[in-house]
Amino acid sequence: MTKQVQQLDRVIIRFAGDSGDGMQLTGDRFTAETAQFGNDLSTLPNFPAEIRAPAGTLPGVSSFQLHFADHDILTPGDAPNVLVAMNPAALKANIGDLPRGADLIVNTDEFTKRNLQKVGYAESPVDNGSLGEWRVHAVPLTSLTVKALEGFDISKKDAERAKNMFALGLLSWLYHRPTEGTIKFLERKFAKKPDIAKANIAAFQAGWNFGETTESFSVSYEIKPATLAPGLYRNISGNQALAYGLIAASVQSKLPLFLGSYPITPASDILHELSKHKRFGIRTFQAEDEIAGVGAALGAAFGGALGVTTTSGPGVALKAETVGLAVTTELPLIVVDVQRAGPSTGMPTKTEQTDLLMAMYGRNGESPVPIVAPATPSDCFDAAIEAARIAVKYRTPVMLLSDGYLANGSEPWRLPEVDELPDLSVEFTVEPNGEDGETYLPFKRDPQTLARPWAVPGTPGLEHRIGGIEKADGTGDISYDPHNHDLMVRLRQGKIDGIAQDIPPLEVDDPDGDARVLVIGWGSTYGPIAAAVRRARASGGKIAQAHFRHLNPLPANTGEVLRSYDKVLLPEINLGQLALLLRARFLVDIISYNRVRGLPFKAEELAGVIQDVIDSE
């Protein structure tokens, strides 16, 4: 039977199953093959915080969405074109997102009376006609897998477990994905259990062959490679890119990297990644708590290291006091906050942009801290380097605001040339800087940057003491003098404000130059906003777009840009935190669009919002 092959320009797939079904692995593998094939792609893993919620229940559903295309794309996609539902819970949790006419692949083996009852289905929706608006492919994935693995020397449980590879094989056939990488991956992953490796590979191939032969699928799809900018690419997640950016910052600054960290979702992968790269002289210190993590990083910075701490959610709150100490002792420190849904524990695996005001103001006293936010997973690399640049040059803690969506999401990354990375090298002070040529003034400032000198222990003749008590300008001696305190507060603020002269201006994207409405954003909303802007423009809307990478200080031209449009729209995954800052500072009547669902915005949703604002002109 020759099957029809249809060309598509883009597809959104969602794998959904129980936490134990291996959906993240399945998604990762499909992503890797898709990246190898040369499509542009964007991913959205979505999993529960519980390690293993009760099997077959709604809280236990884990999913992985992948958007891939023959052109450059900006988001993991709004709604899937195909949903793979490994059990009734996965179906129930995801069917609401599936548009009419989409493909639905259901593992009918799991639609037992008991499993249906667990999620409140009185009867199987596969059989009662309630799925009529979708193209349902009822496939007994589990039993097909077990049957394909008859004759293998593995337990029935292990055979059943391979059903995700069967599903992956089927989808790989359906979308013409290469298979060699997955086969090699399985050989590597199960190198110590060759029987399991063989079985998984057999299941994967059986899934492929099933697609090829079954009548349930009459069409397969081709999505040509995307025409991306020339270069060498790899697929990368935000957390991995961020870790690599920190390593690059260490190499480029010639400062040894010291990470003090306490495990917390979704930031832990940065600790895991950095701990693998000791050959770069990186010290990773898993501290007893969040406070010790940042404390050790600051202690290392005092000793001349590139001090970094990584955290999320309530961990940021615990670090606040030490960040304040770094502000007043004017030592470089990078505080990575992978934002997650709060307050308190909130929803640890879900994304949010709700720590902006915490980063900005969440300390006692006047304690300004520069804030940098990456826009996409691969941009986490550059943002980490930029955070390090500011920290080292200005001797200040810097908050790097990633989030759960960037951390776990992935996209193709065009690798930078190492010799084009910025030089972050720093000169420690080694000579007295007092006018008498003998004394060392730890708080004598560089007239340009207002940064203080950095003399590290081990430097003869520059022995000095720093601390959290207010310091006299220049000498750094303890001082309670009212005028000195006022001066020091202003100097510390002035130093941070002055960074505005050392960052790029806010760039506006307005192809025709005649838009009257500007949409702005910061951090991970870049993809959905830019995708929405494309849609609005495609349907004739005039819209300008600008995206903030630096939240503190803001680019020097921010006020000018905001004031040159009739309307400024700002979508945020919070209740309007950047809007509050911009309104207060520039008296511009920002139109906020806020949703705090623990999920990224959808492009279609934002396109509608943009259109509404344009139409209201």
Added chain:
Amino acid sequence: MSDIATNGHTAEPIGRGTGLTLIPRATEKQTLKDFKSDQEVRWCPGCGDYAILSAVQGFLPELGLKRENIVFVSGIGCSSRFPYYLNTYGFHSIHGRAPAIATGLAASRPDLSVWVITGDGDALSIGGNHLIHALRRNVNLNILLFNNRIYGLTKGQYSPTSEVGKITKSTPMGSLDKPFNPISLALGAEASFVARTLDSDRKHLTSVLREAAAHRGTSLVEIYQNCNIFNDNAFEALKDPEVRDDITLRLEHGQPIVSGSKAVRRGPDGRLAVVDRAGVPEDEIVVHDAHDPDPSVAFALSRLDEPAFEHVPIGIFRSVDRPAYDTLMSRQLHEAVSDQGAGRLGDLLRGGDTWRVG
């Protein structure tokens, strides 16, 4: 500075007795004056901190280390002002966190002699967690715990070492919570070096500091320190010439544990007991073994001053070999480099599955 990145110490010493070998030596003879900073000392007149400061300033030249390679890190409290008065590098940090900050510094700079100055409130209340973890981790640093059994800087509330029933500003009817015994706590955390000394006994204080500095790993030195404003004479029994010799049990490695009139022996139930020295045959007096890998006898010794000040062991309870965290950490970096070669950024970025476009 060039070797900080990988710390080229391949044959690093491990454990007791070699805590100073990685720290550069001074070429010229130093004096007490070299270690005085130009800052005015601002403790209350009569404070025990003065005696400790003077003893430390007098003792540091003896170490013969380059002054610039010595760092004092403190938390918050009266004692934590200490670094300002020493002409070394210093970091006056935040309440309770000095052990964490010092850990980051000492772990990344094995060429530094790092000292933590802390008090009973700083180390045992707000910083209790950091203290026990520093002790178990065994980074090469020295923690001097000034114990005056009261909160001084916040003006006289009871502390985690105050005796039960302490009447203070915050406990007008007496404190309710049982105090920590810092020595027991440190031994429970399996600290590799644990000692107790007294602010007024400069000779003993100095001898303990000498051993602490030489110890490779984390040393904890509890220093009984008098707060003459809020808790005066808390340790008077140990200073009063009439009684001190009878209640002070001197711990010296290899020596029988005795005071003027008392001796420590094992009772019929196997427990340590303090008995009249007169009636005990010399060979039944417990001989102190500070290097015993088993901390249980040291722990039993730490319990002998219950009830307080009937008989108080002073000296080094424990000093054992245990790999220092910074040594192990440096070693892993070395192993990584020798196994895989020094890291190259370009190779790292190009690692994993890549594909070329155009």
